[in-house]
Amino acid sequence: MRCDEQKHLVDDGTHKAGHLLEIEIGRDTMKKAILKGALYVTGGLLSYSVISTAIYKKMAFVQTDCDEGVALTFDDGPHPIYTPQLLDLLKEFDIKATFFVVGKNAQAYPTLIQRMYKEGHTIGVHHYQHTSNWLLLPFQVKKEIEQCARVIEQITGERPTLYRPPWGHLNAFVPALTKNYRIVLWTKHFSDWRIAHIEHSLEDKLVKATKVGGIFLLHDNGQTIGADEEAPKYMLRHLEGYLRKHASTTKFVALR
């Protein structure tokens, strides 16, 4: 082989190796950029949803307790079977409660909303549909709240002032979007959307949780995703037992 032929081969090899190295560096840079982008997106989503919820829950504009007594609150209704039974029970013991209603259910059963209102209970907003703020953009949050509030106002003639976000999920923009409302969460939930969680134990759990300052979260509708349809039947049975023993010694109040 001639000397210039050898040189050509060496040059060619070096060129190929250099090219491969460039490709490798290019791939590496791209992988890093994708990873960085994914981290930014994940960080952004977490800040928008989970982290905002954790921070706001500790702030004064979110109510998590009740000074004057024990507040019984019922979410996700009204329901055509369970809500009338619950209203009967509350009437029997002369207890005022707070209902965070789903707008489309309120629209479907306006007479139940009228009855709640006439019997002195407080009615608050729980979105028009049972949607999580973690999955909604700010304009969608506004729409969910506004639509639900409008339904309540059309039925009762009174604008609601309390708001409980479904599942207690807030997002970064919720405080700014709910300036006309008080956000209400709870001191205690009882997982009463699942029959297995309450079938034999809810009454005891209610007794143990009873102290001034408590906001109890219960559900008069089992049609929400993740709930057992008949769960409110068990909730009502236990609530009745609890009220029979404790209604005369505990001060129950509606949130205002």
Ligand SMILES: [Zn+2]
């Ligand atoms: Zn709910």
